[in-house]
């Protein structure tokens with residue numbers, strides 16, 4: 001049984017999951033939700049609302065043993081009241097309290113997206129609502145599926161491993177090594193975005209000279225702030241990876257923003273380097 005809660009986020013990770021199409025079963029988000037995963041609570045896709053919906057959480061907490069999926073960072077300012085997860089019997093329950101309570105009875109906790117994993121964009125800058133990642137709040141073991149948004153295939157993979165009781169090897173940031181930094185070739189650069197980028201002259205002898213400005217197709221963007229050299233993730237597996245149709249940031253001539261890293265968006269991010 002899976003319980004999915006939202007905190008300080010844009011809900012983009014849910015959108016990413018709902019857009020999922022795949023060459024392997026479950027082929028679509030519909031198949032995933034109807035045939036594969038017993039998702040009992042997700043506020044933007046469930047039919048119920050109000051107290052009947054919130055009662056699902058009460059029952060899940062009573063029985064325990066569920067996989068808790070958390071999307072969004074945890075607002076800790078104002079005793080958590082900057083972010084309300086749901087109401088029950090006329091009482092607001094903060095995301096901070098919901099995370100603390102529900103994670104204590106979960107069989108496993110999966111943080112979907114960089115906000116839940118490390119704070120991400122809601123924790124950036126002055127951070128007036130004092131957003132933190134879930135692990136930092138609870139101190140309990142979590143599996144982080146970082147990304148802004150998280151790759152839906154990685155979310156499905158992690159939940160499937162947990163439901164099947166399979167072991168998940170994690171890196172120092174509690175991300176599955178199979179998805180983020182497995183060194184497949186023995187080359188230490190292999191795990192980075194840079195180590196797989198076709199615009200990298202060390203990867204592709206036919207790569208063009210570096211770009212000096214945006215809009216110069218197919219050229220390395222390192223001089224414009226690409227974070228590929230310091231970002232570890234297997235994004236080359238693409239989003240919506242049906243053969244020939246899937247894509248990733250590098251594949252659409254964009255730089256890597258380092259969205260899977262603990263430091264994202266961090267100082268000197270694209271949002272600061274190139275303000276609108």
Ligand code: SF4
Nearest residue numbers: 194197220221226228
């Ligand atoms: S565009 Fe980024 S990832 Fe690609 S070669 Fe340049 S620095 Fe590396």
Ligand code: SF4
Nearest residue numbers: 235249256257258259
């Ligand atoms: S290529 Fe970089 S910015 Fe794009 S999804 Fe991967 S880690 Fe995030």
